[in-house]
Amino acid sequence: MSVQRAQLEITSSEFMDWIVYLDNDVNVFHREDYYFAELIAEVRRSWVEDKKSVKLKDFLLKFEFKKEVKKMIKKKMTREEAARKAKSYFGVPSMFKVKKAKK
Numbered sequence: 564m565s566v567q568r569a570q571l572e573i574t575s576s577e578f579m580d581w582i583v584y585l586d587n588d589v590n591v592f593h594r595e596d597y598y599f600a601e602l603i604a605e606v607r608r609s610w611v612e613d614k615k616s617v618k619l620k621d622f623l624l625k626f627e628f629k630k631e632v633k634k635m636i637k638k639k640m641t642r643e644e645a646a647r648k649a650k651s652y653f654g655v656p657s658m659f660k661v662k663k664a665k666k
Contacts (some may be wrong), residue, residue, distance in 0.1 A: 570653050575645075575649030575650060575652075576645075576646075576655070577647070578649055578652070579645055579648075579649055587636055589626045590625055590626060591602060596623060597619070597623070599622075600619055600622035600623050601619060601622075603619070603622045604617050604618070604619050604622050607622075628646060
């Protein structure tokens with residue numbers, strides 16, 4: 564799928580939801596992660612003298628995002644700020660601003 568097609572089919576709020584989901588999901592460990600970490604730890608234990616010094620947690624990777632994405636997710640934004648950021652990402656020109664209806 565091209566970037567242009569994704570921008571047409573995904574709303575800006577759905578895009579922001581995906582960013583939050585992926586940020587939370589990337590460090591959730593699954594069974595396969597522990598299996599491969601244990602496998603790597605066993606291989607490493609065959610090379611070291613002190614076998615007990617090799618820990619499983621040393622082989623579980625932690626991923627971190629760029630500071631910009633972290634700020635965008637952690638900072639509590641108003642709806643207008645979130646919409647402005649998403650629109651700037653999706654390339655919506657400012658001439659399409661929608662004015663709020665007066666009550």
